[in-house]
Amino acid sequence: MPRPRVARSSRHKVIDVALVAAQALLFVGIGVWPSSWGPAAPALRELGGVLFLIGGIGMLLAARDLGRALTPVPEPNGAGLRTAGLFRWVRHPMYTAVLIVVIGVACARGSSVVWALVAALVILFEAKTRREEAYLVEAYDGYATYAAATGKFLPGVAKRRLATKS
Numbered sequence: 753m754p755r756p757r758v759a760r761s762s763r764h765k766v767i768d769v770a771l772v773a774a775q776a777l778l779f780v781g782i783g784v785w786p787s788s789w790g791p792a793a794p795a796l797r798e799l800g801g802v803l804f805l806i807g808g809i810g811m812l813l814a815a816r817d818l819g820r821a822l823t824p825v826p827e828p829n830g831a832g833l834r835t836a837g838l839f840r841w842v843r844h845p846m847y848t849a850v851l852i853v854v855i856g857v858a859c860a861r862g863s864s865v866v867w868a869l870v871a872a873l874v875i876l877f878e879a880k881t882r883r884e885e886a887y888l889v890e891a892y893d894g895y896a897t898y899a900a901a902t903g904k905f906l907p908g909v910a911k912r913r914l915a916t917k918s
């Protein structure tokens with residue numbers, strides 16, 4: 753059962769929107785930055801294509817599992833906590849799938865700048881999920897327990913520690 757939504761300050765909302773805008777800029781950069789050099793091995797292009805396809809399927813499955821809870825901003829929209837489907841294994845399957853897609857693009861394009869943009873996106877997703885999880889703990893009674901048992905981006909990796917009361 754979700755708790756009532758907490759009124760957020762305009763500063764919180766600006767930060768949330770700024771995170772989404774930065775994410776969008778990184779997506780554009782990864783997709784259109786001119787390649788300075790191509791992959792040395794054709795297999796990297798093939799690997800990139802396979803990763804792109806796997807990530808794309810993951811994005812579709814994560815979107816299906818999220819349903820009405822899908823939102824680009826870190827603050828939950830009150831549509832409920834998702835723990836089924838891909839969420840059984842990871843807390844943020846959409847971010848994982850997006851990262852698989854952009855790693856595939858980086859493999860196929862072979863540009864060192866694109867790899868740097870992918871690294872920046874990983875850092876951004878880490879920051880965005882920390883913010884998102886603070887909101888989720890506040891919004892849903894069961895989130896802390898779920899997060900303590902479920903990996904963040906990969907199954908079993910980076911489980912959230914339960915807060916201890918002093």
